[in-house]
Amino acid sequence: MALCNTVIPIKSPSGQISYKAQSQDEDALVNAASNLHMVLVSKNGNNAEIHFNRRVVQYEILDVLEFTSDRKRMSVLISDSESGKIFLLSKGADEAILPLAYSGQQIKTFIDAVDKYAQLGLRTLCLAWRELGLQEYLEWSRLFKEANSALIDREWKVAEVCQKLEHTLDILGISAIEDRLQAGVPETIEILRQSGINFWMLTGDKQSTAIQIALLCNLISSEPKGQLLYINGKTEDEVARSLERVLLTMRITSSEPKELAFVVDGWALEIILTRYKEAFTELAVLSKTAICCRVTPSQKAQLVKLLKSCDYRTLAIGDGGNDVRMIQQAHIGVGISGREGLQAARAADYSIGKFRFLKRLILVHGRYSYNRTAFLSQYSFYKSLLICFIQILFSFVSGIAGTSLFNSVSLMAYNVFYTSIPVLTTVLDKDLSERTVTQNPEILLYCQAGRLLNPSTFAGWFGRSLYHAIVVFLITIHVYANEKSEMEELSMVALSGSIWLQAFVVTLEMNSFTFVQFLGIWGNFAAFYIINFGISSIPSAGMYTIMFRLCRQPSYWITMLLISGVGMGPVLALKYFRYTYSPSAINILQKAERSRGPMYTLVNLESQLRLDNNATDSISSMPVKKSSVYEPLLSDSPMASRRSVASSSFDIFQPAQSRVPASYPRNIKAS
Numbered sequence: 001m002a003l004c005n006t007v008i009p010i011k012s013p014s015g016q017i018s019y020k021a022q023s024q025d026e027d028a029l030v031n032a033a034s035n036l037h038m039v040l041v042s043k044n045g046n047n048a049e050i051h052f053n054r055r056v057v058q059y060e061i062l063d064v065l066e067f068t069s070d071r072k073r074m075s076v077l078i079s080d081s082e083s084g085k086i087f088l089l090s091k092g093a094d095e096a097i098l099p100l101a102y103s104g105q106q107i108k109t110f111i112d113a114v115d116k117y118a119q120l121g122l123r124t125l126c127l128a129w130r131e132l133g134l135q136e137y138l139e140w141s142r143l144f145k146e147a148n149s150a151l152i153d154r155e156w157k158v159a160e161v162c163q164k165l166e167h168t169l170d171i172l173g174i175s176a177i178e179d180r181l182q183a184g185v186p187e188t189i190e191i192l193r194q195s196g197i198n199f200w201m202l203t204g205d206k207q208s209t210a211i212q213i214a215l216l217c218n219l220i221s222s223e224p225k226g227q228l229l230y231i232n233g234k235t236e237d238e239v240a241r242s243l244e245r246v247l248l249t250m251r252i253t254s255s256e257p258k259e260l261a262f263v264v265d266g267w268a269l270e271i272i273l274t275r276y277k278e279a280f281t282e283l284a285v286l287s288k289t290a291i292c293c294r295v296t297p298s299q300k301a302q303l304v305k306l307l308k309s310c311d312y313r314t315l316a317i318g319d320g321g322n323d324v325r326m327i328q329q330a331h332i333g334v335g336i337s338g339r340e341g342l343q344a345a346r347a348a349d350y351s352i353g354k355f356r357f358l359k360r361l362i363l364v365h366g367r368y369s370y371n372r373t374a375f376l377s378q379y380s381f382y383k384s385l386l387i388c389f390i391q392i393l394f395s396f397v398s399g400i401a402g403t404s405l406f407n408s409v410s411l412m413a414y415n416v417f418y419t420s421i422p423v424l425t426t427v428l429d430k431d432l433s434e435r436t437v438t439q440n441p442e443i444l445l446y447c448q449a450g451r452l453l454n455p456s457t458f459a460g461w462f463g464r465s466l467y468h469a470i471v472v473f474l475i476t477i478h479v480y481a482n483e484k485s486e487m488e489e490l491s492m493v494a495l496s497g498s499i500w501l502q503a504f505v506v507t508l509e510m511n512s513f514t515f516v517q518f519l520g521i522w523g524n525f526a527a528f529y530i531i532n533f534g535i536s537s538i539p540s541a542g543m544y545t546i547m548f549r550l551c552r553q554p555s556y557w558i559t560m561l562l563i564s565g566v567g568m569g570p571v572l573a574l575k576y577f578r579y580t581y582s583p584s585a586i587n588i589l590q591k592a593e594r595s596r597g598p599m600y601t602l603v604n605l606e607s608q609l610r611l612d613n614n615a616t617d618s619i620s621s622m623p624v625k626k627s628s629v630y631e632p633l634l635s636d637s638p639m640a641s642r643r644s645v646a647s648s649s650f651d652i653f654q655p656a657q658s659r660v661p662a663s664y665p666r667n668i669k670a671s
Contacts (some may be wrong), residue, residue: 001029001030001032001033001038001051001127001175002030002033002034002038002039002040003040003048003059003061003076003078003089004074004075004076004089004090004091004127005026005029005074006023006026006064006074007020007021007026007027007030007040007043008020008022008043008045009040009042009183009526011041011042012213012372015041017034017040019031019040020350022024022321023320024177024230025123025125025177026180028177029091029125029175029177031176031236036051037051037052037053038051038052039051039052040083042280042353043061043157043189044062044241046061046062046182047059047060048060048061048078057080057082058081058309059078059079059080059081060078060079061076061077061078062076062077062078062079062086062137063076063139063141063144064076064077065077065162066114068155068159069204069296069297069322070094070159070296070375070385071092071096071159071162072095072204073087073090073091073092073093073096073097073166074090074091075090075091075162075165075166076088076089077132077165078088079333085092085131086122086131086133086134086137087128087129087130087131088130088131088132088165088166088169088385089110089127089128089165090127090128090129090169091126091127091128091131091175092126093124093125093126093204093294094110094111094114094123094124094126094174094206095294096126096127097127097128097169097171098110098126098171099112100167100168100169101128101168101169101170101171102130102168102169102170103168103268105171105172105180106491109227110171110173110174110630111124113174113293114126114174114206114309114501115208117176118208118209118212119208119210119212120176120178120205120212121178121179121209121213121215122176122178122179122209122362123177123179123205123209124174124175124176124177124206124209125174125177125205126171126173126174127171127172127173127174127175128169128170128171128172128569129169129170130169130170130309131510132165132525135221140161140164140165140265143156143161143164143600144161144162147160147161148342149656149658155189157532161227164291175409178444181213181216181217182354182355184354184355184359185217185352185355186217186218186220186361187215188355188358189217189219190218191363191438191441192359192362192363192441193288194360194440194442195362195363195441195443195444195445195446196290196442196445196448197362198287198289199219199288199289199290199327199472200289200291200292200307201213201214201289201290201292201296202292202295202299202300202303202326203291203292203293203294204293204294204295204296204322205293205294206293206294206456207263207265207293207294208652210230210263210291210293211263211291211292214261216617219261219289219291220259220261220289220291220656221259223257225258226258226259226260226261227253227258227259227260227261228262228263229245229246229249229250229261229262229263229293230242230246230262230263230264231246231264232264232268232273233261233268233271233383234267235616236271236275237626239268239272239275239276240276240662241266243272243276243279243280243463244279246262246283247279247282247283247286248488249285250283250286250287251264252263254564259288259289260287260288260289261288261290261291261517262283262286262287262290262340263290263292263293263294264290264291264293265292265294266292266293266294266295266296266299267294268543269292269295269299270299272644273299273306274300274312277306280306281309281310284306284313285310286307293561296322297322297323297325297326298325299325300322300323301325302325302326302330303326304316304330305329307330308329308330311397313329313331313332314329314331314332315331315332315333315334316329316330316332316333316334317334317335317336317355317358317360318333318334318335318336319335319337319344320344320346321343321344323335323344324344324347326346327344327348327480328347331350332350333348333349333350334349334350334351334352334358334361335347335350335351335352336353336354336355337350337351337352337353341597348448349600351475356552356626359438360434360438363438363439363444364434364437366444366447367432367444367447368430369435369444370447370452371429371447371452372426372427372429373453374452374453374457375423375426375509376426377422377453378453378458379423379461379463379506380423381458381461381462382461382462382464382465383415383465383498383502384500385461385465385466386414386465386468386469386472386498386502387406387414387464387469387498388465388469389423389465389469389470390405390469390472390494390498391404391405391406391500392469392474393469393473394473395469397473397477399491404454405487405490405494406491406494406495407488407491407493409521409542409544410492410495413417414495414498414499417524417527418499418524419499419502419518420527421524422503422506422520422521422524422532423500423506425506425510425517425520425521425560426506426509426510426517427513427515428517429510429511429512429515430511430512431511431512431528431586431590432511432586432589432590432593433562433593436589436592436593437507440585440589442585443585443586443589444585444586449585451661457468457655462655464505465572466569467567468567470503471501471547471563472494472496472497472498472501472563472565472567472610473494473568475491475497475559475562475563475566476490476493476494476560476563477653479493479555479558479559479562480493480559482607486546487659488542488543489546489549489550492532492543492546492547492550493550493559494554495557496550496560497527497559497563497567499525500525500527500560500563500564501563501564501567501568503521503522503524503525503565504564504568505568506570506573507523508571511590515669529551532547533547533548534607535547536548536574540607553643556558584654587589610663617658
């Protein structure tokens with residue numbers, strides 16, 4: 001416990017010793033040994049100093065056989081400075097150490113201890129040693145150096161040489177380490193489940209340990225609420241039969257409220273990924289929860305890749321170096337920086353200090369990012385089409401093909417400055433507060449179902465841009481055609497009308513209208529006139545006196561008011577009708593926030609607003625149709641004609657006292 005590690009002791013000026021370890025397990029073992037008066041005091045080069053009951057013992061560290069995910073153990077070779085004896089000290093997983101016991105050693109006691117500790121959710125390690133002769137060590141050391149200096153297949157050769165030494169071990173005992181959950185983990189997982197997220201637990205722990213941890217963190221439920229299915233076996237036939245049985249059970253019970261999950265170990269998983277990948281892919285789609293134990297870093301990455309191939313959006317979370325491949329393979333990687341080191345955090349897209357912050361990252365940041373992306377995409381589409389349609393109408397009416405109504409300077413200013421700055425204020429906009437989103441995580445189903453960014457919403461913005469283009473052009477031409485205005489004047493009137501409309505459009509789409517947003521939208525609106533007044537005062541600018549002449553004409557301001565009224569009237573009426581008579585769940589929650597009353601859940605708000613049953617059903621139901629892509633759907637989603645693999649329902653309107661849904665859909669996309 002004190003020597004078989006890579007721990008570095010650090011002595012403070014006051015004489016107190018602390019340890020810098022690569023893993024929490026090593027840190028725990030060294031501290032446990034210290035509490036038993038076997039204190040690792042210092043490591044200088046290859047020399048280690050141990051204080052045992054006020055006696056100083058010196059050891060020389062000859063070689064370190066590093067831990068790998070394939071070997072699942074590590075060993076060190078030490079020489080006792082007093083006696084000159086050489087010892088091999090090993091620690092590792094029970095399946096990697098116990099089979100190496102010397103012939104005749106009774107290991108049943110150790111096996112029982114491992115099972116007992118694992119059932120308590122503790123991480124176990126087996127400790128063993130053996131004494132080596134000098135000649136045996138010298139011969140092995142020569143082979144070890146040759147393997148380490150090999151240029152081809154070095155890792156394989158090193159593992160082979162290590163295996164020649166690690167045998168006929170004397171099993172000393174079993175260590176058990178409690179891997180405590182951070183505060184708020186079960187609650188975080190429950191809330192993320194309600195938002196339509198599936199969970200896969202990929203761990204190197206023993207199966208029974210992994211299951212206990214999954215129960216503690218609310219990843220799976222015990223009987224009768226939940227059922228855990230096992231995929232196991234040592235041969236291909238055994239694994240195939242087990243996989244077939246679990247898959248059949250998933251198909252049969254996919255529509256039942258019982259929570260199903262499956263567990264598979266690394267050995268069976270290796271066979272499955274090699275031979276039965278297609279069947280396992282179907283199982284992955286049907287399952288909302290999976291536990292994969294004794295898996296290697298490469299297997300973790302393979303599983304993430306497999307889920308991505310099912311058109312899932314994947315998010316991988318890890319805190320150690322063995323999670324780096326998995327994190328890099330996922331669409332979004334999250335590294336938890338802590339006592340396991342910073343390897344995972346450095347390789348990830350996001351780094352967090354504690355798991356409970358993940359809830360805010362996914363629910364709040366994820367939703368706002370999605371909403372902003374939706375609005376930015378649709379608004380950019382709208383403002384570009386607006387100018388394009390106005391130009392097309394001008395060419396059609398005038399009969400002059402290839403002539404632009406707008407000059408290049410105006411178009412550049414329109415795209416870069418006049419319309420870009422207001423829309424950037426959407427980064428400050430929140431359609432719902434963080435508190436509301438956290439209390440109603442089911443609202444994320446709207447994002448997953450494509451309610452905010454889809455062909456129908458783009459069609460709406462397309463129609464809005466066409467209508468506004470017609471309004472800016474059936475009004476500008478009508479007012480100025482008889483006045484025989486110059487082309488530059490006509491262009492400025494049309495551009496002004498577009499700027500007015502877009503200022504109102506952005507204002508209408510804002511929910512949390514702050515001072516900065518107000519300044520960004522209407523300050524930019526004022527800047528449009530200030531800039532054009534400045535350009536109009538330059539004789540060589542090509543727009544000399546145009547803005548001054550226009551602003552002195554009452555017809556210009558009447559035109560702007562007509563464009564704004566005719567353009568925004570139907571838009572406002574449609575928005576009012578939808579918000580009042582056919583509100584979405586988002587609208588319901590927005591009303592609750594603005595009322596400044598108690599925070600209602602969706603079901604209470606529906607009762608209060610007395611929505612009709614059809615509206616309720618259209619929001620809360622989820623149709624199911626078989627197809628090749630799997631994600632949660634709402635019946636009134638424009639994507640409702642698309643897919644689902646298993647029949648299920650998801651009630652997103654739940655009372656405050658019961659936040660746990662009766663059943664979870666198994667066709668929700670992993671995130």
